[in-house]
Structures are given as C-alpha cells and as structure tokens.
Amino acid sequence: MLNQMTIPQKLSIKHGSGKKVMMHGVLMIYTFIALFPIFVIIINAFKTRKAIFKDPLALPTPDTFSMVGFEQVLLRSEFELFFANSMVVTLLSLFFVLLLGAMVAFALTEYKFRGNLFIAILFAMGIMIPIRLGTVSILNLMSNLNLVNTLTALVLVYIAQGLPLAVYILSEFIRQIPKELKEAARCDNVSEYKIFFTIVLPLIRPALATVAVFTMIPIWNDLWFPLILAPGEGNQTITLGVQQFIGQYVTDWNSVLAALTLAIVPVLVLYLIFSRQLIRGLTSGAVK
Amino acid sequence: MADVQLKNIKKNYGDVEVLHGIELDIKHGEFVVLVGASGCGKSTLLRLIAGLEDISSGELSIADRVVNNLPPAKRGIAMVFQSYALYPHMSVFKNMSYGLKIAGKSKADIREKVEEAARILHIDHLLDRLPRELSGGQRQRVAIGRAIVRDPNVFLFDEPLSNLDAALRVKTRVEISKLHQELGATIIYVTHDQVEAMTLGDKIVVMNEGRVEQCGSPLELYQHPKTQFVAGFIGSPKMNFMDGRVSAINSEYLDIKLSNGTITQAHVESADLAIGDSVTIGIRPEHMQEGTDAEMVLEGQVTLVEQLGEASFVYMQLDDGAEIIVRASGESTTTIGERIKVCFSPVSAHVFSQSGQAMRRLKAGNVKSHAELARLKAVGAG
Numbered sequence: 001m002l003n004q005m006t007i008p009q010k011l012s013i014k015h016g017s018g019k020k021v022m023m024h025g026v027l028m029i030y031t032f033i034a035l036f037p038i039f040v041i042i043i044n045a046f047k048t049r050k051a052i053f054k055d056p057l058a059l060p061t062p063d064t065f066s067m068v069g070f071e072q073v074l075l076r077s078e079f080e081l082f083f084a085n086s087m088v089v090t091l092l093s094l095f096f097v098l099l100l101g102a103m104v105a106f107a108l109t110e111y112k113f114r115g116n117l118f119i120a121i122l123f124a125m126g127i128m129i130p131i132r133l134g135t136v137s138i139l140n141l142m143s144n145l146n147l148v149n150t151l152t153a154l155v156l157v158y159i160a161q162g163l164p165l166a167v168y169i170l171s172e173f174i175r176q177i178p179k180e181l182k183e184a185a186r187c188d189n190v191s192e193y194k195i196f197f198t199i200v201l202p203l204i205r206p207a208l209a210t211v212a213v214f215t216m217i218p219i220w221n222d223l224w225f226p227l228i229l230a231p232g233e234g235n236q237t238i239t240l241g242v243q244q245f246i247g248q249y250v251t252d253w254n255s256v257l258a259a260l261t262l263a264i265v266p267v268l269v270l271y272l273i274f275s276r277q278l279i280r281g282l283t284s285g286a287v288k
Numbered sequence: 289m290a291d292v293q294l295k296n297i298k299k300n301y302g303d304v305e306v307l308h309g310i311e312l313d314i315k316h317g318e319f320v321v322l323v324g325a326s327g328c329g330k331s332t333l334l335r336l337i338a339g340l341e342d343i344s345s346g347e348l349s350i351a352d353r354v355v356n357n358l359p360p361a362k363r364g365i366a367m368v369f370q371s372y373a374l375y376p377h378m379s380v381f382k383n384m385s386y387g388l389k390i391a392g393k394s395k396a397d398i399r400e401k402v403e404e405a406a407r408i409l410h411i412d413h414l415l416d417r418l419p420r421e422l423s424g425g426q427r428q429r430v431a432i433g434r435a436i437v438r439d440p441n442v443f444l445f446d447e448p449l450s451n452l453d454a455a456l457r458v459k460t461r462v463e464i465s466k467l468h469q470e471l472g473a474t475i476i477y478v479t480h481d482q483v484e485a486m487t488l489g490d491k492i493v494v495m496n497e498g499r500v501e502q503c504g505s506p507l508e509l510y511q512h513p514k515t516q517f518v519a520g521f522i523g524s525p526k527m528n529f530m531d532g533r534v535s536a537i538n539s540e541y542l543d544i545k546l547s548n549g550t551i552t553q554a555h556v557e558s559a560d561l562a563i564g565d566s567v568t569i570g571i572r573p574e575h576m577q578e579g580t581d582a583e584m585v586l587e588g589q590v591t592l593v594e595q596l597g598e599a600s601f602v603y604m605q606l607d608d609g610a611e612i613i614v615r616a617s618g619e620s621t622t623t624i625g626e627r628i629k630v631c632f633s634p635v636s637a638h639v640f641s642q643s644g645q646a647m648r649r650l651k652a653g654n655v656k657s658h659a660e661l662a663r664l665k666a667v668g669a670g
C-alpha cells in the first residue's frame with residue numbers, strides 16, 4: 001500500500017525486452033559516468049605522486065603502490081577531528097531533519113488548522129529557493145547569536161536546508177496511510193503523539209530512508225557553509241579540512257585523494273544501512 | 289445499561305447536509321442493523337456515534353450520558369472497520385493488546401484478556417503473526433478481537449463482511465450472531481446487504497438519503513413495510529410493483545384496476561384513498577405462483593427463467609409492459625417465450641399511495657420475530 005509508492009518500483013513497470021535492454025544500457029552508462037571519478041580518486045589514492053601524474057588512469061602496481069597519502073592524512077593532520085566534526089554535524093542534522101520533517105508532514109496532512117496552506121507553501125518555496133542565497137543574512141544571524149565558528153551553526157543551517165524536501169516527500173507518504181488506522185488508534189485511546197511515533201513513523205520507514213539518503217549526502221559534502229560559518233581550528237569538517245592540502249602553488253595530491261577516499265567510507269556505510277531499510281520496506285508490502 | 293439514544297442528529301459537510309435529523313432509540317443488548325443503499329449515510333452515522341466525526345446538531349447519549357463532545361475512547365465503544373485497519377507492523381497479539389497497554393493494564397491481565405478473546409474467535413494459534421500473513425477471514429477476526437478485548441458497551445461494525453468471499457461471509461455472519469449472544473453487548477452494525485440485515489438484526493433501521501425510512505424487527509419490515517422504498521429494499525428478489533387505480537373501496541379490501549385492465553383485490557386499509565386515485569400495488573415474488581389456484585390471476589410472456597434448484601425465478605412481462613418476477617416451484621417446466629398465467633392471493637398484496645406511503649395491511653400474517661418469540665416463550669415457561 002505505502003511501499004508501492006517508492007521510486008524504484010515505478011521503474012519496474014513492464015516493458016518489452018528490447019526496451020528493457022535499452023533501459024539497462026542507459027542506466028549502466030549513467031552508473032559508469034557517476035562512478036568513474038570516484039574510481040579515479042580511489043586508485044590514485046594508493047599511488048605515488050609520480051605515478052599519479054604519469055598515468056592517472058592506471059591501477060596501482062607493486063612499483064607505484066604507496067600509502068604515503070594516508071600516512072600524511074592520519075599522522076600529520078587532525079583528520080580524526082575533521083572526521084568527527086563531519087560525523088556529528090551530519091548525524092545531528094539528519095536526525096532533526098527526519099524527526100521534524102515527519103512531524104511537520106504529519107501535522108500538515110492530518111490536521112486542519114488556520115495557516116496550514118500558508119505553512120505548506122513556505123516549505124514548497126524552501127525547495128525552490130537555494131538556501132545559499134541567504135548566506136549573508138545567515139552569517140549575520142549567526143554572529144548575532146554568537147554561534148559563528150560552532151558546529152551548532154552548521155547543524156541549524158543544514159536542518160533548514162533539508163526540511164523542505166523532507167516535508168514534501170514525507171507528506172506524500174503519510175497521506176497514503178489509511179485514515180482508519182489512525183481512527184482505530186484513537187478508539188484505542190492512543191494519544192496523537194503515540195499515533196505519530198508508534199504507527200505513522202514505522203509505516204513510513206522506507207520514505208524516511210529515502211529522505212535520509214537525499215539529506216545526508218549534500219551535508220557531508222558541503223564546503224560552503226563550513227567555510228563561512230565554521231572555518232576555525234577545531235570546527236572544520238572533512239571537506240574543509242582537506243583544503244589544507246590544496247595550496248595555491250603546491251597541492252599534496254596524495255593526501256587530498258587519501259582524505260577523499262576515507263571520506264567516502266562513512267557515507268557508504270550510512271547509505272548501506274538506509275538502503276537496506278528501503279528494500280525491506282519494498283518487499284514487506286508487496287505480498288498481499 | 290448501555291442504551292444508545294439519538295435525538296435529531298444532523299450532519300453537514302460544509303453546506304451539504306448528509307444526515308437530516310436521525311431519531312433512534314437502541315436498547316441495551318440489542319443487535320441493530322443500519323441498512324441502506326451505498327451513500328445514504330450509514331457510515332457517517334456510525335462514525336458520529338463512534339466520535340470520529342463531529343455531530344453538527346442533535347444529541348447523542350450512550351448509557352444515559354450525553355457524549356456529543358467526548359473523544360471516541362471515552363464513549364465506551366469499539367469499532368470494527370470495513371478495511372479492518374489492523375496495525376500492519378504489529379503482530380496479532382500486539383494489535384489486540386495495544387489499547388489495553390495504553391490503558392495501563394498489567395501484563396498478566398493483558399495476556400489473559402487477549403488469549404480469552406483469541407480463543408472465542410479461534411485465532412489463538414495466530415497471535416505471533418503479522419496481519420499480512422493472515423487470510424481475509426482471519427484478519428476480520430483479529431479486528432473483532434481487538435474490539436472485544438476492550439470490553440466496550442457498544443460494538444460498532446461498518447460493513448465487516450464486505451471484503452470476504454460468499455462462503456466465508458455466511459460463516460462469519462453466523463459467528464457474529466453467536467458472538468452477540470455470548471457477549472450480550474449492544475451492537476450497531478452497518479451493511480448494504482439486506483440478507484445480512486434480516487439474518488443478524490433484532491432491529492433493522494432502513495436508511496434512505498440521510499433519513500430513517502423505517503425501523504423495526506426484520507419480520508415487521510418484511511410484512512409491514514411503511515413505504516415503497518422499504519418494501520423494495522427488503523426481500524430478494526425485489527417486490528413486484530404494478531401501477532393501477534382505486535376502483536372500489538370496501539371496509540375489508542380495495543379493488544384496484546391495473547393498467548392492463550385487470551381488477552385485483554388487496555386486503556389493506558383504505559386510509560385517505562379515494563376512488564380514482566393512482567396507487568402502486570406490490571406483490572413479493574414468493575407470494576405469486578404459476579397457475580390459477582389463487583384468486584387474482586395475471587397473464588404474460590416469460591422472458592427469463594433462473595433455476596436455483598429449490599425454486600425457479602420466472603421473469604415475465606405483462607401485456608401492459610410491466611416486468612414481474614415469480615418464485616415458482618423448483619420443478620417448474622416453464623420455458624422462455626411461453627405465455628403463462630400466474631396468480632396471487634389478495635391477502636398478500638401491498639398497496640402504496642402515490643407518495644410511496646403503504647396502506648396498512650389487514651390480514652397479513654403477524655408472525656413474531658425470533659427475539660419476540662424467545663421472550664414470549666421464556667415468560668410462558670417462567
């Protein structure tokens with residue numbers, strides 16, 4: 001019922017086998033294009049500096065293999081700190097985007113109140129207008145609040161950045177939950193909060209996973225706001241931290257590539273966790 | 289005592305009024321069936337009683353307490369939804385026990401109650417399954433079980449059998465009936481199926497376009513429908529209607545001239561009818577027979593024969609174009625295209641005025657409903 005709405009199933013509408021081959025071909029080309037830069041980053045992270053420049057597309061051989069980048073990153077910089085900062089910011093933002101997003105979506109779809117439409121429109125505008133346009137005011141605001149150079153500033157901005165899309169997607173899913181379920185719960189004297197946490201949230205788990213993936217990646221990869229709001233020592237995120245290896249005259253490519261390779265790992269792990277949820281959600285509703 | 293009283297209940301959605309002043313008086317322990325065509329407001333009425341919709345005007349009391357503004361959980365009701373509305377991610381046990389848990393009952397209490405209900409409904413072996421691992425009939429039982437464990441004063445059922453296949457529907461119908469005897473609770477049951485209504489209800493409320501058309505015991509509705517709508521709704525196949533005019537008025541019966549010229553008698557009160565008034569005469573298919581054994585005879589052409597085994601439904605067209613159905617014997621040899629005569633007794637005729645109001649029947653059988661009979665017998669024995 002709910003789960004049939006998720007995106008991957010829409011693609012599985014029956015096609016002729018010719019069309020199917022074409023579709024798979026296009027998807028494979030797309031996958032290749034998307035993965036290619038990552039592949040290049042990873043192979044070069046394990047090569048000597050010379051080998052990187054000589055033949056960037058070659059795989060590391062025993063001759064060219066080198067871990068010097070990783071040594072640099074792990075020993076000579078505060079990599080663990082950057083990493084922890086990124087983790088804290090991403091996870092906190094993600095948590096609040098999902099929680100608040102689902103709550104807003106529930107309120108907007110479930111209850112009729114004055115201003116309902118107005119709030120919904122505000123969130124829709126949030127999807128259309130990039131938050132970076134407001135950078136100057138955000139910086140002003142943060143400095144008034146004494147939050148410049150804190151991770152809190154980043155978390156707040158990322159929550160604002162992630163909420164509109166989360167509200168939009170989750171509303172669609174919450175609307176699919178049959179109203180009888182909530183009514184049955186009301187007859188059972190279940191409070192509105194409990195209805196939200198024990199009935200609505202578990203049923204939109206696949207949607208939460210989707211939103212989590214969409215929300216997490218831009219936050220993890222963001223350079224703009226860390227640079228503006230929290231550039232100070234001790235608060236740098238991984239994307240910002242890596243910049244120290246990129247100099248105006250010399251760039252320590254070994255370290256840059258090694259840091260980027262390491263930065264891929266956590267997103268990958270999170271993605272695997274969420275996508276398991278996605279798939280579980282898909283199959284659980286499929287059998288009637 | 290969980291009497292349910294509805295006084296002039298109205299419901300509007302925006303400018304549209306869907307219930308126009310419902311009056312109902314439901315006694316404790318009664319099995320009341322709300323029946324009517326789709327869209328006539330049955331579900332809305334049930335949801336008003338449950339507290340899932342606000343009452344626009346009027347007064348609803350349950351157990352002598354006005355409950356207009358109480359939330360569903362405080363009304364002492366339990367509702368079984370047409371779609372069952374089981375929590376999909378909770379096991380059968382959790383589905384049934386969730387309300388009790390919220391009410392703060394102890395673990396042991398909860399287990400005892402759920403197991404008891406599961407035993408009554410024969411679902412004790414399914415307690416650990418998820419709803420999606422159950423068949424339609426089993427889900428239905430879980431939904432009923434969830435209602436039972438709450439010990440409500442009033443059970444509300446909204447078309448609970450409509451998602452089941454025919455065989456299971458009959459079986460579950462019987463079980464709900466037994467359940468009512470076992471629990472002794474008040475039940476308000478919505479259906480659009482008149483057979484379900486007839487078989488289950490102590491009292492049937494026939495609704496039509498947001499109004500109560502008639503309320504009474506199944507046999508009362510069958511034998512003394514107050515309006516043409518009720519007459520057509522109760523009974524299967526539907527009652528035959530033929531147009532005519534009053535040609536003579538006697539104290540015992542009316543003479544009615546049908547549009548094909550036949551004069552038939554009908555043993556009904558004349559009330560305010562006058563000679564020459566247009567009326568509709570109604571005869572149930574089961575009160576007609578082939579041949580000319582009864583007093584009133586009609587002639588026509590057979591257009592279809594349905595053989596059910598114990599009876600055959602003969603569809604025929606009278607000379608004036610009226611279509612009627614006759615429940616003939618199962619051995620009937622009538623075939624399509626034949627011209628046949630059918631007959632009925634004036635005692636079994638119903639007469640409706642032009643506004644659809646029924647004339648009181650004078651000689652109709654006064655058979656009591658099974659509930660009344662049981663009561664009378666109990667009094668006699670005691």
Ligand SMILES: Nc1ncnc2c1ncn2[C@@H]1O[C@H](COP(=O)(O)OP(=O)(O)O)[C@@H](O)[C@H]1O
Pocket residue numbers: 301306324325326327328329330331332333
């Ligand atoms: N939420 C609603 N908003 C507007 N109209 C409604 C709503 N619910 C029901 N109705 C209208 O009320 C009438 C009765 O509906 P309902 O009680 O569901 O009928 P039934 O259960 O007898 O089939 C219908 O005409 C329906 O369109």
Ligand SMILES: [Mg+2]
Pocket residue numbers: 330331332447
């Ligand atoms: Mg209905």
